[in-house]
Amino acid sequence: MAIRLIVAAFAMVALVSSLAYASDPSPLQDFCVAVNDSKASVFVNGKICKNPNMVTADDFFFSGLNKPGNTSNALGSRVTPVTVNQLFGLNTLGISLARIDFAPYGLNPPHTHPRATEIIVVVEGTLYVGFVTSNPADPNMKNKLFTKTLYPGDVFVFPEGLIHFQFNVGKSNAVAFAGLSSQNPGVITIASAVFGSKPPISADVLTRAFQVDKNVIKYLQGQFWGDNNY
Known part of the structure; x- marks a missing residue:
């Protein structure tokens, strides 16, 4: 199971890489490892860069996505994000990742990512997922709902900024990995x-x-x- 999760995580990074520049600008240097916000003295659209001479391999490393998230909450789900806030080396790279754990009938409730398209792959369980379109040009039409039931190995895309959800419709736990086309996608x-x-x-x-x-x-x-x- 651990190997499957790791493979899924790497696959998700590869899948989202083609979307990575949809929201965030292309970097003008090899990397810009973020400085911890608590140590930053200026505000920029993103995070300021650490001195390249002080960058280490650990700035590009995150450990723990093989561990299940605690789903003992009212929603029965847990998102473990790996954005620039957890992995400073993601700064300016326009990409991030998340693991989503679901208890039986757990829900990742309707939400949006204002700065990112999201793509998910299910590695365990059965998820009912969907998103709703924005206001249609035709005032006589309604916001359209797109839904799909996903099984292990299935992939689904949620366009940037649109309301979407994932719901575990199975009687056992479910796990999915999500790639997002921003190092700081935000969530509402x-x-x-x-x-x-x-x-x-x-x-x-x-x-x-x-x-x-x-x-x-x-x-x-x-x-x-x-x-x-x-």
């Missing part, structure tokens, strides 16, 4: 962003937007909106 989980923002969005706004009773909105805003990220 729809429910927690809308109902769990700080400070909260006005209940009047959400009541009008969702066309429900204000008590429903207050109930949702009162929930604990944790996430499933590492």
